[in-house]
């Protein structure tokens with residue numbers, strides 16, 4: 001089976017498609033729950049499946065340090081280890097080295113860093129990142145890149161983007177093609193149109209199975225992010241999936257789908273679930289708030305997840321007040337279910353030609 005992407009419908013610039021992989025099909029637009037260290041935090045794989053998720057993300061940085069990629073491979077790969085036979089996308093490790101590791105140093109060869117866990121020294125090159133993701137058995141492998149910090153001058157952004165381009169070429173050469181597996185390039189260039197064009201053009205020459213848009217949602221604001229998406233998605237081949245990395249809020253997702261993005265990942269729904277916040281069809285709730293103490297209503301009457309179908313807001317509030325571990329479990333279950341239902345609703349609306357109306361109705365709901 002080939003790794004492929006087929007478009008079923010477009011509505012304006014919004015797209016509904018299907019990603020076909022060695023580990024199953026993924027209807028798009030799709031949201032990937034973040035399974036940092038071989039688990040979506042607070043969730044069994046079965047519970048993640050019950051939210052409607054079809055694909056999850058694994059973090060190379062965490063897994064290369066613990067339990068190590070070689071050990072994951074000996075245990076049969078990440079799919080087997082975490083009981084997720086479906087598609088898995090792994091990041092390259094670069095972004096988290098820059099945000100988590102100590103004493104990092106970057107040069108043409110790659111990134112040298114010390115583990116935030118035990119201070120041990122490591123070197124991550126494009127070739128080693130590809131090897132690690134291969135050992136993990138990633139369905140989708142990401143090239144090693146540098147996520148250009150924001151703000152960056154044009155000169156800084158150009159230098160960073162060109163290093164990422166050279167790493168993408170090395171990553172492509174090091175990638176071992178397998179039936180139904182793919183590799184995505186990552187467009188960089190900060191907020192500069194000419195650099196985004198140069199980056200996308202160079203990546204297209206490598207003929208990746210998909211293209212990610214990186215270096216956004218790093219502080220530039222939603223308006224600038226949308227402006228960059230308007231520019232960047234037009235530069236990418238229509239018959240390949242587009243993945244916006246690390247985004248975002250429900251409103252970011254709706255606006256990005258309208259700009260031709262097919263795939264997303266973000267820690268927001270899982271992290272919020274562990275800090276008492278719930279994304280609902282009526283907006284964001286903080287369940288720690290005392291106003292929920294006697295509230296016998298379900299968290300979201302439009303949701304059929306375990307938290308909403310079987311429990312009250314008052315009970316969720318109680319669990320959080322008592323710091324019971326079930327509180328974060330139920331809120332994570334709900335938030336991931338909400339994100340999946342948002343994607344399913346978007347896909348159905350695009351197929352029916354009513355995406356604009358869907359966005360308007362969803363946004364109106366958040367205000368009530």
Ligand SMILES: [Zn+2]
Pocket residue numbers: 299300303304305306307308309333334335337338
């Ligand atoms: Zn729910």
